[in-house]
Amino acid sequence: MADEVKSCLPAHGPILRQVHRSNIPGSVLHPRVWGRYFRVILHLWKATLIQALEYRASFALSILANGLDFGFGLLQYFLFFSVADKIAGWEMPHMLAFYGIFMSVFSLHFIFLYPNLADMSQLVSTGQLDLVLVKPFPAQLILSFKRLSFEEFGSFAAAQILLFSVWWTGGLTVTSSRLMMFVIAMTVSFALVYSLFLTLLALTISLEKMNDSADLMWSIFGLCRYPVDVFPRSIKRLFMSLIPIAFVTTVPARILTGIERPETVAAGVLLALLFLAFSRFCWRRALIGYSSAGG
Numbered sequence: 001m002a003d004e005v006k007s008c009l010p011a012h013g014p015i016l017r018q019v020h021r022s023n024i025p026g027s028v029l030h031p032r033v034w035g036r037y038f039r040v041i042l043h044l045w046k047a048t049l050i051q052a053l054e055y056r057a058s059f060a061l062s063i064l065a066n067g068l069d070f071g072f073g074l075l076q077y078f079l080f081f082s083v084a085d086k087i088a089g090w091e092m093p094h095m096l097a098f099y100g101i102f103m104s105v106f107s108l109h110f111i112f113l114y115p116n117l118a119d120m121s122q123l124v125s126t127g128q129l130d131l132v133l134v135k136p137f138p139a140q141l142i143l144s145f146k147r148l149s150f151e152e153f154g155s156f157a158a159a160q161i162l163l164f165s166v167w168w169t170g171g172l173t174v175t176s177s178r179l180m181m182f183v184i185a186m187t188v189s190f191a192l193v194y195s196l197f198l199t200l201l202a203l204t205i206s207l208e209k210m211n212d213s214a215d216l217m218w219s220i221f222g223l224c225r226y227p228v229d230v231f232p233r234s235i236k237r238l239f240m241s242l243i244p245i246a247f248v249t250t251v252p253a254r255i256l257t258g259i260e261r262p263e264t265v266a267a268g269v270l271l272a273l274l275f276l277a278f279s280r281f282c283w284r285r286a287l288i289g290y291s292s293a294g295g
Contacts, residue, residue: 037141044146052150059150067154070103074162088229093171096162098227098253103159105189105249106221107152113197115147118214120204129205130292140283143201144194172256181265185252188265191272192248195279196220202279202286224249244271 052059077099081092090098120143123129133139166172174182200213228239228246239246247268254260 037137040137041141041145044142045148048148049150062151063154065154066107066151067158070155070158073103074099088227090227090229093166093169094253094257095227097166097172097256098249100159100163100166101186101253101256102224102249103155104163105186105193105224107156107159108190109193109197109217109221110152111149111156112145113194114214114217115149116144117197117200117204117217119147120201120213121209121211124205124208127292129290133287133290139287140198144197173258174256178255178258181260181262182252182255185247185255185260185265185268188268188272189248189252191276192244195272195275198279199282202282205286205290220245227253241271244268244275247271 074096077092077095080087081095085091087095120129123132123143132142135142167174196217200217204210204213223239224245227250228236229250231239236246251260251264251268255265
C-alpha cells in the first residue's frame, strides 16, 4: 500500500498540502458541509463500536474494569481524609468534586483523543497518512476523531454519579453564575487538552518515529490528578501559566466550590486561545514539512 501511495503522490510536503486543499469544498464553513463531515465521523464511530462488540464479553469486562479503576482511585481520597480533615485547604466534599471533574476530563480524553494519538505513528510510518491527506475531508478533523475508545464510558458514568452525589448531599452549592463560570472553565479545560493533543499529533508527523506520544499525554494527565495547591508555590505558579494544567481540573473544581475568581477564568480563556493558536501553527508547519511516505 505504501508503495502505491508513493507512486501517485508528490514527494514534497507543500505540494501534498496543495493537493489536499484542492479537494476540500470551498464552502467549508457552510452548515451543510459540516453536517456531512459530522455524518462521516458518526459512521466511523459506528464502525469502531461494531468492531468493539465483536467480543462482547471482553467489551463489557473492559467497561467494568474501568469502573473499578475509578473506585480504587476514589478509595485513596477516603484514605487521605481518614488521617486529615483538609488537604492543602481542600475539604473532603470539595476533593471528591475535584476527583469527579478530573475523571470526567480524563475519560473524555481517553474516549475521543487517546486512540487516535496512539494510531498516528503507525499512519505515518506505513504511509497511510498520505491517503488521509488527499481525501476531500479536513485532515485535522478526521485524524482527531476517527476512532473512539468505548471502554472509558464506565469511568465517565461513575464520575457523573460522584458529582451528582456530592451535590445531592449538600457538598456543593451550585448557583446560576457559578454554573456559567464552570461551563466556561470546562471549555477552557477541553481546549487546553485538545491543543496538547494537536501539538503531539504534529510532532508525530514531524519526527516520524515518535511512538510514545500517547504515553506522554497520559503522563501529563498524571499531574492533573491532584489540585495544584498541593505543590510548592513556585510549581503552582508554573502550572498556572507556562504549563497551565491548573486550568484542566483545579480551576473548574474551585469554581464549583466557590473559591475561584472570575479573573482567573478570564486568564484561562486567554491561555486556551494562545495554546490553540500555537498548536494550530505546529499542525500547519508539520503538514508543510511532511514529505509523504517516500521521505
